[in-house]
Amino acid sequence: MNLKGKTAIVTGSGRGIGKAIAFKLGSMGANIVLNGTAESGSVDATAEELKAAGINVAVVKGDVSSCEVVEEMVKTAVDTFGSIDILVNNAGITKDSLILRMSEKDWDDVLNINLKGAFLCTKAVSKVMLKQKSGKIINITSVAGVMGNPGQANYAAAKAGMIGLTKSTAKELASKGINCNAVAPGLITSRMTDVLPDSVKENYLSNIPLKRFGTPEEVANVVAFLASDESNYITGQVIHIDGGLVM
Numbered sequence: 488m489n490l491k492g493k494t495a496i497v498t499g500s501g502r503g504i505g506k507a508i509a510f511k512l513g514s515m516g517a518n519i520v521l522n523g524t525a526e527s528g529s530v531d532a533t534a535e536e537l538k539a540a541g542i543n544v545a546v547v548k549g550d551v552s553s554c555e556v557v558e559e560m561v562k563t564a565v566d567t568f569g570s571i572d573i574l575v576n577n578a579g580i581t582k583d584s585l586i587l588r589m590s591e592k593d594w595d596d597v598l599n600i601n602l603k604g605a606f607l608c609t610k611a612v613s614k615v616m617l618k619q620k621s622g623k624i625i626n627i628t629s630v631a632g633v634m635g636n637p638g639q640a641n642y643a644a645a646k647a648g649m650i651g652l653t654k655s656t657a658k659e660l661a662s663k664g665i666n667c668n669a670v671a672p673g674l675i676t677s678r679m680t681d682v683l684p685d686s687v688k689e690n691y692l693s694n695i696p697l698k699r700f701g702t703p704e705e706v707a708n709v710v711a712f713l714a715s716d717e718s719n720y721i722t723g724q725v726i727h728i729d730g731g732l733v734m
Contacts, residue, residue, distance in 0.1 A: 673729025
């Protein structure tokens with residue numbers, strides 16, 4: 488799989504799954520446009536790591552629920568690298584609470600970043616991809632969007648919405664040579680899983696047939712396949728990366 492000369496926007500790419508995706512696509516030759524919030528600071532460190540690895544990088548900081556930030560991302564990609572060939576909608580937040588206690592703000596914040604942000608980015612890059620008559624859009628959803636999760640009504644609703652967005656986008660853009668797919672990670676190693684008590688980890692693992700958490704790199708490998716020409720006949724699909732959790 489070779490992405491030499493291609494340009495990829497990866498939202499929420501300062502750390503975790505987004506960072507792993509940016510590294511993977513960059514290692515395959517793609518130019519990378521990183522995105523993260525200015526407050527986190529991690530996106531700058533990731534940019535330096537990618538540059539040290541010989542990857543062409545541009546950075547646009549900001550919240551993807553803002554039209555202005557999204558338009559700046561698209562403009563930066565085109566002005567710097569000349570095209571947008573791949574969009575990975577990865578940016579996401581959690582604000583967990585039981586639904587009876589969940590505030591309207593926590594609902595709105597999660598839906599705005601996780602779902603509205605994906606919509607805005609998809610709409611903006613589609614204009615460029617339509618002119619090119621090619622492109623790959625990959626949405627990072629979650630098993631929570633398929634099976635639900637107690638305390639995550641906002642997150643699960645947003646991730647389920649991304650699946651509907653994926654399928655509708657795929658149907659609208661297929662005739663123009665644009666593919667849209669989603670990947671649904673399960674429990675992936677992260678700072679969150681690292682601090683879980685052993686008893687909680689064991690409970691989670693008991694429901695995973697492969698008996699282990701996944702890694703960000705394993706998610707990135709599937710995204711790389713969907714971003715490549717090897718996946719040209721795949722669109723509108725949701726690929727689970729969950730060790731068999733959802734069957």
